[in-house]
Structure formats: structure tokens, C-alpha cells
Amino acid sequence: MTMTRSQPYSPLLDRTLKLALEYLDRLQQGPVGATSTLAELRQRLDRPLPLEGREPSAVIEQLVADAAGGAGVELVRQRVEPAGHGVGGERFGGHDSPPRSTK
Numbered sequence: 742m743t744m745t746r747s748q749p750y751s752p753l754l755d756r757t758l759k760l761a762l763e764y765l766d767r768l769q770q771g772p773v774g775a776t777s778t779l780a781e782l783r784q785r786l787d788r789p790l791p792l793e794g795r796e797p798s799a800v801i802e803q804l805v806a807d808a809a810g811g812a813g814v815e816l817v818r819q820r821v822e823p824a825g826h827g828v829g830g831e832r833f834g835g836h837d838s839p840p841r842s843t844k
Contacts, residue, residue, distance in 0.1 A: 753801070
């Protein structure tokens with residue numbers, strides 16, 4: 742069996758997708774606004790970077806735990822959902838298109 746370039750990342754990406762989908766599934770039952778203050782979020786997220794690397798899945802799990810309560814339903818609806826529904830204008834895939842010739 743030949744290993745593709747993406748296979749080593751599959752377990753991490755699968756877990757990250759699962760966490761994201763769990764978050765989206767909870768949006769309808771959760772509070773509309775953030776439940777953590779900015780100070781609380783900063784306190785949880787403000788830590789020195791480790792001198793040695795960590796298991797990627799542990800980093801994702803810690804980030805999810807630390808960011809909990811920081812984005813309510815309205816923030817997701819206003820900021821995240823519109824970006825995921827097609828791209829209008831002169832942009833494609835997040836990159837600016839090259840200028841058109843005026844000649």
C-alpha cells in the first residue's frame with residue numbers, strides 16, 4: 742500500500758473536523774452571546790510557547806478548551822457564515838485576481 746501525502750495528517754484533521762462540527766451542532770442550543778469575558782479568554786490563551794513541540798492533537802484540544810465561551814451564535818452568524826457562502830466580485834479562493842488589462 743502506498744501512503745499519500747495527506748495520510749499522516751488524516752487523524753488530526755478528522756479530530757479537528759469533529760470538534761468543529763460539534764461546535765456548530767451546539768450553536769442552536771447555546772447562548773447567543775459570548776459567555777467568557779475578553780479578560781478570561783486572554784488569561785486562558787496567554788501562555789508561553791513550549792520549548793519543545795507538542796502532539797498536534799493536544800494543541801487543538803487545548804485551543805478548543807481555552808477558546809470556549811468566546812464566540813457566541815451571533816458572532817458566528819455575522820463573521821463566519823457569510824464568508825463560507827461563495828465568493829463574489831474579483832476574488833477567488835481568497836486570492837486577489839490579477840488586474841485586468843485596460844487596453
